[in-house]
Amino acid sequence: MENRERHAGIVAGRLPADALAENFTDLHEPLADHEAQVAADRCYFCYDAPCMTACPTSIDIPMFIRQIVTGTPKAAAKTIFDQNILGGMCARVCPTETLCEEVCVREIAEGKPVEIGRLQRFATDTLMAEAAHPYERAEATGKTIAVVGAGPAGLSAAHRLAMLGHDVTLFDSRPKLGGLNEFGIASYKSTENFAQKEVEWLLSIGGIQVQSGQKLGEDITLEGLKSDFDAVFLSIGLGGVNALRADGVDLDGVEDAVEFIAKLRQSDDLSTLPVGRNVVVIGGGMTAVDAAVQAKLLGAQNVTMAYRRGKDRMGASEYEQDLATSKGVTILYDAQPSAVLGEGSCSEVVFEYTAEVDGALKGTGEMVSIAADQVLVAIGQTLLGAPEGLTIEGGKIAVDAMGKTTVENVWAGGDCASGGDDLTVTAVAEGRDAAMDIHSVLMGEG
Template sequence: MAIKQTGDIAAHRLSSEQLSCEFTDIAPLLDPTAAAAAASRCHYCYDAPCVQACPTQIDIPSFIRKIGNGNLKGAATDILSANPLGGMCARVCPTEILCEGACVRNHQDAKPVAIGALQRHATDWAMANDAVRWTRAPDSGRHVAVVGAGPAGLACAHRLAAAGHRVTIYDANEKGGGLNEYGIAAYKTVDDFAQRELQWLFSVGGIELKTGLVMGRDITLDALRQQYDAVFLAIGLGGVRALELEGDALNGVMNAVDFIKQVREARDLAMVPVGRRVVVIGGGNTAVDAAVQSRKLGATSVTIVYRRGEASMSATGAEREFARTQGVTLVTQAKPIRLLGSNGNVTAVEFERTGGDGEAERFTLEADMVHLAIGQTLVPIGLDHALLTLDESRIAVDADMRTSLDKVWAGGDCAASAGMDLTVQAVQDGKLAAASIDAAFALAAVKAA
């Protein structure tokens, strides 16, 4: 969804040189000395709480001990054995509420071990030195279709390929990677990392990627079930919730996910149009990514407005604080009432205070660009309704990621699994599905013998 340029929405807010500085890596790689110092703070806990807090169950004490001993290959092998997308997760995981949040160091000196930075130190070294590769098992004769080349689909494909099964991945986009390629702020994953990680993952062999193919239009689930021995659905949440307010069709109003994708796909960031006064409606990490990138592109003022209190925001505390350091203003307890415009262009958003006593107070924020980050939804086109939960918001799965249809599994954001909507949880869903599919093949082989 492209935004029409007007007098207030324009490209070239900043020069290419300025933008290059703005979009540098926000968490530079640790040098060996800093990594050794960080590793020395780990107590190598027995039954470590950090491991329990990691959805992919990486043996964190083990890999940190190896870093401390200078064994980066061993450390990376520990990480990638549990999480084949460990490099990306080291960049985007909310470690403060997962592994680092559970670190016992928090109770001693209020500073956890820098687990995420150490994980990136090891995995980046392994990728740069081509040090960790998987040997594929002999071909099993089985062929699996994976729909969606995001974290869940990639993790499932890698596990299945390593087990000797052939995998064909179908994806609607021009590139694989899913959320990692299109849905994460550009300053978090610089130097085309998502594609470099994808190529490493495919180096296991046995995986074919077919892009530009949409479920329900170019491929059907019935055809896949007939053609393949198993199907794994990892289609994510491709829809966005509508605001459904007066003025939401004005020029300058854009879905935040589309804006983030536009920035990620831009060959020249200076050509991405941005407003002077940007309002972002929502309270998640997508809202933060859209807001911060607007500031980095040259917006004069950027405000995130959320309808509940800050404690209810799904954006983590670290993300909210980072937004503030970048000049983003957070306004809470306010819901949008209508969008105002002139000559077809948005000029302001009217809000109403929530949660107070007495008469509701209304206020207006001027805006020439508005990003909507109010949630994403499942697009069930091409899916049998029997696959869906009662409210049809997700695909229903069991603990092994099986659906109600024979030969069909699902995982990641599209599935109603027990975990959170995080990249690392999607990876775990993919791993669980791959193990279940592999077990189903083994059982079928035993029955056929």
């Protein structure tokens, strides 16, 4: 320990193994049977329930909660999976505090909503613990579909298409499936390898062939897929990273927050994962919070998350901001990076305080410096490697309401496509809806 204290910079083993194990346990413990009954009994089972309207996948929330109350959690899970086949992961990572729970009548009346997210996890975990998959494939249609990208949108589309009787080939550039569920979610939100367990469970419906290590534009092409398959669904995510416009970004110790999270998620031994003593995270979204909190949990002494606008403009919800501060993260609002300083490796970040003038963000000239031996950049991602021929709108693939692109028999969904929020639950809805439209077109129904 004394040796670690003498060592500045990015090093591994800042905390003992038992402390790391404790830090990265489940953020929210699963509900026990009795707890689930008590939590479910608070639901008013509203007619025209606002929580259902707020859910991007339109899960019948009052119905599944009533099914829990009646002692049939497996039926509740089926109600959830009918709309959201990744309901297990969404129960863990959805910002329910700004979706279904925010509009819950109990929240409005009492300031304490029904715990919809935890109840959803209780139901889905109960059913997923069984060996048998709850869905069967329809009679084979003879149609083949290529799904490129095995993140939430791609997995959702692949499952729905397979269930409808189509033969699906799922391509992904990484060796493991799951997309951001596997590589981009904080470890304390998805413990015990749940992302991979969910993928295996989803694939057990059958009719889905997997080809990993296949990157669009290198190993496979859109033109080739169009000629080999009846339809193509693109869910390739956002592979590019927005550049930080500040001097010194090429110094050692400045890295992409998404890659930092991915390394952590794939680590078998957190004590071997290096982290700085003084960490600065630049950005205001969920990725920034996940990176900042996990840096603190790995043993960083000081972690500061800096955002160029005010608290109410942050992409991360107020709940996520409070989570960060509760773990010891300092949030610096209204500050934009001016320069990263250091000799070879970073030692501090200089920020300029900002103000909004007539809706435009402007620097005030007032500066502040924060010590940093590690800088994690989380200022958003950009579309990378979109195939030629597709219309790009606002930096994403242009699609209609059902996910159809401007290229015949090609659909897209998830983060790479225009429209919707960059949320797991939104991606699931887009994959599901595109699958239904693909089915309709291929079967001559629309």
